[in-house]
Amino acid sequence: MPPRPFSAAPGTNWPAITKASLHSLTTETSPSTGEQISVFTYVSETHVFRYGTSSKSPAGLTDRDVALELHPVLDSAVYPPLTPDLPVCSTPVDGKWVEYPRLKDCDPAKDNDWIPKAFQEQVEVLRLLYSYPHRSLVKFQGCLARRGCVVGLVLQKYEMSLEEKVRRGQVVDRKVVMRDLKTAVERLHMFGLAHNDVHPRNVMFDAFGNAVLVGFGWCKPFGKVVDRGGKLPEWYQGDGEVLTSDQKHDEEALVRLEEWWAQTTPTG
Numbered sequence: 107m108p109p110r111p112f113s114a115a116p117g118t119n120w121p122a123i124t125k126a127s128l129h130s131l132t133t134e135t136s137p138s139t140g141e142q143i144s145v146f147t148y149v150s151e152t153h154v155f156r157y158g159t160s161s162k163s164p165a166g167l168t169d170r171d172v173a174l175e176l177h178p179v180l181d182s183a184v185y186p187p188l189t190p191d192l193p194v195c196s197t198p199v200d201g202k203w204v205e206y207p208r209l210k211d212c213d214p215a216k217d218n219d220w221i222p223k224a225f226q227e228q229v230e231v232l233r234l235l236y237s238y239p240h241r242s243l244v245k246f247q248g249c250l251a252r253r254g255c256v257v258g259l260v261l262q263k264y265e266m267s268l269e270e271k272v273r274r275g276q277v278v279d280r281k282v283v284m285r286d287l288k289t290a291v292e293r294l295h296m297f298g299l300a301h302n303d304v305h306p307r308n309v310m311f312d313a314f315g316n317a318v319l320v321g322f323g324w325c326k327p328f329g330k331v332v333d334r335g336g337k338l339p340e341w342y343q344g345d346g347e348v349l350t351s352d353q354k355h356d357e358e359a360l361v362r363l364e365e366w367w368a369q370t371t372p373t374g
Contacts, residue, residue: 123169124169128148129146131146141161144159149206157213183221185252185257186255188254193233195248204259206259232259232261243318243319261320264318267306268310287363291360303325329351332351
């Protein structure tokens, strides 16, 4: 009988790796052949990251193909180290929102230092919010740690965004929300940080109806370059593939957000 590397080893209860359980599945052009290849990633329950490629199309891939071509990637290539000053979440993460590094962008054949570095910067921002909480800024509950690394960031989960509330025609006090968002970005600016991604989908509401600013993947100290993968959000001026962190981006975004809200619900 042929080996079945896509099944759990005898004596374990690990789930089998299947195509359906992949973290990501995309196509890219092979730099060596110029042909289209499938690129896929997998993250285990213990947050071991695996990467694989195949000459087959995504539709033609089988579970066996996936498991044969997936190879583990060193933790240090995708996760930042857990340092003693970082809070660790000791409670179950069920019902929480967990942010992870940009694992789907990893390519072991290239320099991926930016992945753990970018996540480390996000960790530092959220650690600051943990030490100096604000009602209108996302509540950080600690790091998800495995094998001495930060593999995830545990955040309070909110159920509905401003965009959803407005689309559904729910009554929201615009003046109160805009006031709260202004105080939220002012708090960030006080620490020398710009959010750089203020828009209706990144404004959530807590159980008491208070507006909360979320989405801190692009929050950086003033002057630092923010890599947006070649795409700038509609709330910001300018063009190009990068954005330099600046408090004016948040101020401009708040103006655009209020204009969008007024146009969407003139009587809101």
